Each structure stands twice: as structure tokens, then as C-alpha cells.
Amino acid sequence: MDLLAWMGWTTPTAIFFISIAVTLVIMIIWGIKSPQTPRVGILRFETTPGDRLFISLLGSAFICLGWLAFFGAPIWEGLIACVFYAGAVFKWV
Amino acid sequence: MKKTPNQKAWFMVLPVLLLVAFSAIIPLMTVVNYSVQDTFGNNEFFWVGLEWFEEILHSERIHDALGRQALFTLIILSIEIPLGIFVALHMPKKNGLWSSLCLVLVALPLLIPWNVVGTIWQIFGRIDIGLLGYTLDKMGFDYNYTQDSFAAWATIIIMDVWHWTSLVVLLSYAGLKSIPDAYYQAAKIDQASRWSIFRYIELPKMKGVLLIAVLLRFMDSFMIYTEPFVVTGGGPGNATTFLSIDLVKMAIGQFDLGPAAAFSLIYFLVILLISWVFYTIMVHSDKEAG
Numbered sequence: 001m002d003l004l005a006w007m008g009w010t011t012p013t014a015i016f017f018i019s020i021a022v023t024l025v026i027m028i029i030w031g032i033k034s035p036q037t038p039r040v041g042i043l044r045f046e047t048t049p050g051d052r053l054f055i056s057l058l059g060s061a062f063i064c065l066g067w068l069a070f071f072g073a074p075i076w077e078g079l080i081a082c083v084f085y086a087g088a089v090f091k092w093v
Numbered sequence: 094m095k096k097t098p099n100q101k102a103w104f105m106v107l108p109v110l111l112l113v114a115f116s117a118i119i120p121l122m123t124v125v126n127y128s129v130q131d132t133f134g135n136n137e138f139f140w141v142g143l144e145w146f147e148e149i150l151h152s153e154r155i156h157d158a159l160g161r162q163a164l165f166t167l168i169i170l171s172i173e174i175p176l177g178i179f180v181a182l183h184m185p186k187k188n189g190l191w192s193s194l195c196l197v198l199v200a201l202p203l204l205i206p207w208n209v210v211g212t213i214w215q216i217f218g219r220i221d222i223g224l225l226g227y228t229l230d231k232m233g234f235d236y237n238y239t240q241d242s243f244a245a246w247a248t249i250i251i252m253d254v255w256h257w258t259s260l261v262v263l264l265s266y267a268g269l270k271s272i273p274d275a276y277y278q279a280a281k282i283d284q285a286s287r288w289s290i291f292r293y294i295e296l297p298k299m300k301g302v303l304l305i306a307v308l309l310r311f312m313d314s315f316m317i318y319t320e321p322f323v324v325t326g327g328g329p330g331n332a333t334t335f336l337s338i339d340l341v342k343m344a345i346g347q348f349d350l351g352p353a354a355a356f357s358l359i360y361f362l363v364i365l366l367i368s369w370v371f372y373t374i375m376v377h378s379d380k381e382a383g
Contacts (some may be wrong), residue, residue: 005136006123006136007119007122007123007126008123008126008127008130008132008136008138009126010126010129010130010138010140012129013122013125013126013129016125017122017125045373045377046377046380054369058362058365058366058369061362062362062366065146065150065359065362068143068146068147068150069147069150069151072147073142073143073144073147074143075143
């Protein structure tokens with residue numbers, strides 16, 4: 001693993017990237033199994049499931065940063081808020 | 094007509110994907126890894142969790158740099174966009190030698206590399222040998238960009254306007270050229286004023302290209318590094334230390350790779366968010382229009 005030593009991998013960051021990769025794979029399989037047409041949600045513009053995933057991930061990053069700024073580490077509650085936020089995005093956006 | 098699904102085109106994208114992975118995704122992953130650790134070199138890392146992020150989020154130095162950055166971007170956008178439109182409106186519309194000459198002249202600053210632009214203005218603004226600095230000094234203005242914050246800001250803003258307004262001009266000009274003559278003829282029949290033609294024909298038709306211009310100028314000015322680094326080096330004091338200058342100081346000057354990684358991730362997220370908003374507006378307005 002000397003080849004990857006410069007990247008400074010840690011278990012939490014590996015879990016983080018693996019979960020994003022898994023989510024992408026799930027989204028691809030979901031898209032193939034039941035293709036969805038873009039729909040217009042509360043943001044009043046068309047979104048595909050991929051767009052909603054992007055909005056969820058980007059929004060979650062800011063929720064975590066906000067949590068960290070106001071309440072400090074750990075951010076477990078912030079992560080729970082992110083899950084609810086992502087659910088809301090997939091349902092209504 | 095029913096299309097047969099063919100996924101072979103994905104193989105065409107594969108080389109780009111590999112290239113992006115090599116040049117962007119892997120480095121980005123590395124930055125994420127660094128942001129949760131402390132390192133003193135030699136590939137030795139110490140886990141610190143989210144400490145760097147907390148430190149950056151509460152750092153007054155970063156807040157100040159962000160404020161300066163936002164102000165800079167706001168100022169140059171509010172100058173370059175209207176000025177670019179104004180120049181484009183006054184460029185010759187008919188194809189010919191004159192319009193080609195204008196286009197070449199306008200495009201010239203865009204061909205000059207960032208560090209050369211910085212060097213040109215660094216010398217141009219010097220009060221001992223620079224044409225601008227010497228002239229202003231002799232005219233009695235108290236201009237010295239190495240000591241006075243206002244002069245430093247003015248120099249950098251004028252330099253950026255000089256360098257990048259051309260981009261807005263070229264985009265606006267392309268937008269203007271694509272307006273069919275029939276619109277102008279209709280406006281003439283209605284005896285529309287010059288302002289009405291601009292407000293109801295030219296501006297709506299330029300909307301798409303102007304959004305691209307704003308997006309490009311926003312991203313570029315929000316990440317500006319080379320020119321202010323060459324001209325002022327972030328000074329006097331910290332007066333022109335924008336986010337990227339501060340980031341480089343932190344990462345390379347102080348070798349604080351962990352905090353710098355956390356800083357760059359937050360920086361990246363802010364740019365990603367604003368660019369996404371612009372992009373969505375752009376695509377959305379295109380769909381509405383067409």
C-alpha cells in the first residue's frame with residue numbers, strides 16, 4: 001500500500017467515499033430498473049433523480065458545516081438532519 | 094418511433110472519465126483525507142477529526158479573506174458586465190475589416206497569460222518607472238499601491254477589468270449578432286426608442302450568453318490568484334489577500350496542510366453551490382426560451 005501512502009487514507013474517509021460510490025451505483029441500478037422522467041417540484045424547475053442526489057449531497061455538506069459552526073463536533077445529529085433533508089429533497093424537489 | 098437502447102457510447106466517455114479521475118477526483122479525495130488529519134511530512138498522519146473544519150469556520154482571518162473576496166467579485170462583476178455590454182453595443186455589426194479589427198483588438202488582453210498581466214500592471218503602476226504610477230504621482234495624486242490599500246484595490250480592479258471585460262464583450266457581441274434583423278425592423282415600425290430596443294429585444298436575446306459571462310467571471314474572479322499575487326503579493330498588510338492567496342499562504346507558506354485542506358474544501362463547496370445555482374438558472378431559462 002506504499003503507492004497510496006501519499007493519499008493519507010483513513011477508515012472514516014474511506015467509508016465516506018465508499019458510501020457515495022455505493023449511492024451512485026444504487027442510483028444507476030434504480031434508473032435502469034424504473035426509468036423516471038424529470039419532474040417539477042417545489043423549486044419549480046425540472047429535476048431528475050440524479051439532480052436530487054446532487055442537491056441532497058451539496059445541501060448535506062452545508063448542513064454539516066453549519067452544524068459544526070454552531071454546535072461543534074460531533075455532528076451525528078447533523079447527519080441525521082441530512083438524512084431527513086435528503087428524504088425531503090427526493091420527495092418534494 | 095421506438096429507439097433501441099445502446100449503451101456503447103459510454104465507452105467513448107471512458108477516456109475522459111479516467112483523465113478526470115486522475116487529474117481531479119483522486120486529488121480531491123486526497124484533500125478530503127488530509128482535511129481530517131495533521132501531517133508533518135514523510136507521509137505520517139495523525140487523526141484530528143473535524144478539528145480543522147471547526148478552526149476554519151471560526152477563523153477571523155478566513156472570514157476577512159472571504160469578505161474581501163466577495164467584495165472584489167461584486168465590484169468586478171458590476172463593472173465588467175455593464176461595460177462589456179456597452180462596448181459590444183457600440184461595436185460594428187456588419188461583417189468587414191473594421192469589425193474584424195475591433196474583434197482582434199478586444200480579444201488581445203485575453204491572450205495574455207495571468208502572470209504577464211500581473212507583471213505588466215506591477216510595472217505600469219510603479220511610481221518610479223511605471224507610466225501610470227509616475228503620471229498619477231506627478232499629477233499630485235497620492236498613489237502608491239505598495240503602501241495604500243485603496244490604491245492597491247484600485248489597481249487590481251482596473252487590471253481585472255482591463256483583462257477580462259473583453260470576454261463579456263465577445264460573448265455579448267455574439268449574442269447581439271444572433272438577433273435576426275426582423276426584430277429591429279419591427280421595432281423601427283413601432284418607432285421604439287433606443288432604450289426600448291435594448292430593454293425588450295437585445296437584453297432578452299443576450300440573456301443566455303450574459304448568464305454564461307456572469308458564471309465565468311464569477312468563478313474566475315472568486316478564484317483569482319496570480320494577478321494580485323504578482324502585483325501586490327496580498328498586501329499592503331492583508332488588504333488584497335483574497336481566498337486563494339490566503340489558501341496558498343496556509344498550505345505552502347506555513348505548510349499547514351490539514352487546515353488548508355479543510356479550507357479548500359469549504360472554498361470548493363461555496364464555488365460549487367454558486368456555480369450550480371447559475372447553471373440551473375441558465376439551463377432553466379434556455380428551456381423556457383426554446
